[in-house]
Amino acid sequence: MDASSGQGLVPTKFVWRLGGSHVFLCGSFTRWVETVPMSPDPSTPGTFTCTVHLNPGYHQFKFIVDQEWRHDPGMPAMPDPIGNVNNWLFVRKPEDDLAQAQVAEPAALPAAMPATAAATVEDPRVTRTKIKDFLATHTSAELIPESGKVVLLDMDLPLRQALHALHDQATVFAPLFDTKEGEVRGVICASDFITTLQQLSSSNPLSEAEMDQHTIRGLLGYDSAPVKMDYVEPEDSLEHVVNLLLNNSRSMVPIVIVQGGKVQEVLHNATLGGCLHQLLRNFRSSFTLMPLLAKSLGELGIGTWSNIATVSTSTLLTDALNMLKTYSCLPVIDEEGLLVDIYTRTDIISLAKSNAYSRLQFEEVTVMQALSLSNMANPGMFGSGSQFGGMSPANMSPQGSSADFSAPKNPVRISACLVKDDLKSICRRMTRPGVRRLLVVDPDSKKLLGIVTISDVCRFLFSDSVGSGM
Numbered sequence: 035m036d037a038s039s040g041q042g043l044v045p046t047k048f049v050w051r052l053g054g055s056h057v058f059l060c061g062s063f064t065r066w067v068e069t070v071p072m073s074p075d076p077s078t079p080g081t082f083t084c085t086v087h088l089n090p091g092y093h094q095f096k097f098i099v100d101q102e103w104r105h106d107p108g109m110p111a112m113p114d115p116i117g118n119v120n121n122w123l124f125v126r127k128p129e130d131d132l133a134q135a136q137v138a139e140p141a142a143l144p145a146a147m148p149a150t151a152a153a154t155v156e157d158p159r160v161t162r163t164k165i166k167d168f169l170a171t172h173t174s175a176e177l178i179p180e181s182g183k184v185v186l187l188d189m190d191l192p193l194r195q196a197l198h199a200l201h202d203q204a205t206v207f208a209p210l211f212d213t214k215e216g217e218v219r220g221v222i223c224a225s226d227f228i229t230t231l232q233q234l235s236s237s238n239p240l241s242e243a244e245m246d247q248h249t250i251r252g253l254l255g256y257d258s259a260p261v262k263m264d265y266v267e268p269e270d271s272l273e274h275v276v277n278l279l280l281n282n283s284r285s286m287v288p289i290v291i292v293q294g295g296k297v298q299e300v301l302h303n304a305t306l307g308g309c310l311h312q313l314l315r316n317f318r319s320s321f322t323l324m325p326l327l328a329k330s331l332g333e334l335g336i337g338t339w340s341n342i343a344t345v346s347t348s349t350l351l352t353d354a355l356n357m358l359k360t361y362s363c364l365p366v367i368d369e370e371g372l373l374v375d376i377y378t379r380t381d382i383i384s385l386a387k388s389n390a391y392s393r394l395q396f397e398e399v400t401v402m403q404a405l406s407l408s409n410m411a412n413p414g415m416f417g418s419g420s421q422f423g424g425m426s427p428a429n430m431s432p433q434g435s436s437a438d439f440s441a442p443k444n445p446v447r448i449s450a451c452l453v454k455d456d457l458k459s460i461c462r463r464m465t466r467p468g469v470r471r472l473l474v475v476d477p478d479s480k481k482l483l484g485i486v487t488i489s490d491v492c493r494f495l496f497s498d499s500v501g502s503g504m
Contacts, residue, residue, distance in 0.1 A: 043087035044125050048072065050106065052320065053080035054099040061095030061120075063088055069098060090127040094120040107317045108164065110171050119315055159498075161326035166273070166498040168316060169309075174275050174289050175268035176312055178302040184288075186211050186300060187222060193253055194245035197227055197383065206380040206468075209288045209300045210250060217296035220263045222250055223285060224379040228355055230254075231382070265290045265297060266304060272312065273499045275304050280493060280500050285470070306492045311465040313495075314458075326495075327458040331474065334457060336494050337486035339474075344482070345377060347402045354401045363471055365482050366401060373475060373482045376448055377401050450475045453483065457491075464488045 050057050050072060058069040063086065072082035094112070097104050105111050109121045185208040187196055200208060200222075207223035230253045255261065264278050265288050278287050291299040321327055331337070343361045345354050347368055354364055358379050366375040385407065399407075451460060451472040463472060474484040493500065 042127075043089060044127075045085050046088045046123070046125055047083060047085045048095070050082040050097050050099070051078075051080060051108075052099070052104075052106065052323070054082070056100055057082040058098040059084055059086070059095060060098060061093055063093050063095070072097075088125045090125050092122060092124050094122045096120050102319075104319050105316075107320050107323065108167060111316050112176060113315065119318070158326050161324040162495065162498045164317075164324060165313065165495055168313060169273040169276060169496065169499045170271055172272045172312065172316070173268060174266045174270050174272060174304055176272070177275075177304050177308045178268070178289060182302065184209070184300045184302060186218070187250065188213060189219065189251045189256060190249050192246040193227070193230060193248045193250065194242060196222060196250055197385075200224075201383050206383055207286050207303070209303070210256075212251075212256070215296070217298060218263070218265075218288070218290065218300055219256065219297070220254065220261050221286070221288065222254070224382050225358070226254060227382050228358060228379060232355060263288075263297070267292060268301065272309055276306065276309055276492060276496050277500055279304070279306050279309075280489060280496070283489075306488045307465050307467070307469070310461055310488070310492065314461055314465065321458060327461070328456055330454050330456050331451065331460060331486065332453040334494065336457075336460075337474065337484050337490045339484040342482065342485060345401050347374065347400065349401045351399045351401055351404045354404075362487065363485070364401075365473060365485070366405075367482065372480050373448070373473065375402070375405055376473065377405065381405065448473055451486070452477060460486065461491060461495075464491055 048059050050059075057072040059072055060066060060069045064070065070084050070086055072084040075081040075083055097106065103118075105119050105121045110123065111119050111121050113119055185199070185203045185205050187199060187208045187210055189210045189212045191199070196208075200206060207221055209218050210220040210222055211217070212219045230248070250256075264282055264284060266275050266278065268289060268291075275287065278284060286303040286305045288297075288300045289302045289304050290297045291301065317324060343357060343364060344367045345357070345364045347366060349366075354377055357364055358377075363376055363378040365373055366377060368374045381404070385404070449463060449466075449469050449472050451463065451474055453474060460472065463469060469488075471485055471487040473482060474486060475481065476483055
């Protein structure tokens with residue numbers, strides 16, 4: 035590549051600050067074939083620089099450090115179609131045809147923190163500063179997959195049909211489209227079904243005909259008063275996304291296209307798991323620069339470790355549903371104090387198959403009976419490899435690895451971990467589809483020690499990025 039020839043080229047300086055012996059630059063401007071050698075900066079150990087003359091516009095690039103392809107996690111990055119993470123920059127067209135030099139380099143490290151010390155600094159602020167910079171410089175557009183589907187429900191759909199639609203699509207929430215207004219106006223989730231079923235059923239379950247008389251619009255009050263819907267647009271930062279999710283206690287927020295002041299199209303549903311996945315993928319080759327992720331769950335104390343809300347195998351379903359107004363999940367403990375199952379808000383969705391909900395007499399059915407009914411209705415819906423793909427603490431190996439679980443006879447519903455598991459492995463587990471919490475179990479006694487939710491993890495890691503709602 036002749037980097038110094040051509041008209042209108044802009045001299046652009048590239049900086050690599052993360053050490054190495056031999057560093058090269060490669061990118062879209064070299065057709066990903068040729069490489070540009072980078073020179074050590076004698077004034078700053080571990081830093082390499084080079085200057086390339088580029089055309090105005092977007093460019094992707096990567097560094098080759100000691101024969102290993104790497105990206106700089108401190109700079110804007112994006113995945114390519116096959117999942118590789120590349121840095122990118124936008125070269126501005128020079129004014130008055132004067133080629134003003136531009137610089138592609140990561141955000142400055144905190145004061146009094148030399149670049150050579152970044153990988154060994156134990157201060158949690160180092161990790162949180164990198165995360166804050168990442169969230170501020172990346173957008174919700176990066177959460178949108180190359181291909182996928184978004185479930186959208188008509189606001190005038192009867193409640194029963196909506197429940198079946200969510201079950202059939204294996205999802206627990208969906209944006210709502212108002213055909214009268216011609217826009218997306220809200221979101222329905224599992225907790226909405228719990229509340230409305232309690233309101234409508236009184237002491238007896240509803241028949242199909244009775245449920246079909248009640249639409250989403252009427253049950254959620256969209257006709258009686260305006261309902262504000264939280265959403266983000268593709269250009270909004272991930273920092274804005276996590277603020278909406280955490281400060282408003284949302285499980286998802288739709289990424290939308292707004293036209294004429296109305297939400298016309300839903301591109302994807304942004305979740306904390308999606309944001310966490312992007313973070314881990316961005317830093318996958320440089321976790322040593324984020325020492326906080328190497329600390330164990332026991333050291334950090336993230337989650338709930340006392341006064342844990344639980345139910346017994348004989349707890350009535352009505353009592354459990356009332357508790358789920360406050361708690362997102364209820365571990366089921368047997369008479370010996372051992373963890374045997376878990377009941378969550380999303381379990382109401384699994385009762386849709388074969389109209390299992392119509393068989394419930396709320397004042398008489400226990401939690402375990404309801405779980406058996408839902409498992410019988412659709413074996414394995416929340417089993418291994420699906421939404422709750424987890425492990426059985428009853429079969430936990432005493433060797434202590436969080437991977438040392440085997441599947442029980444019933445569908446596997448519990449995702450568990452150990453006190454000694456590091457935060458990085460916890461985060462990786464949290465990025466699996468549908469996993470919103472991990473139950474911390476003692477490997478010897480098989481007893482429940484604590485609960486760690488994805489909100490707990492994200493509030494801990496994103497504390498520098500989230501507002502006063504933290």
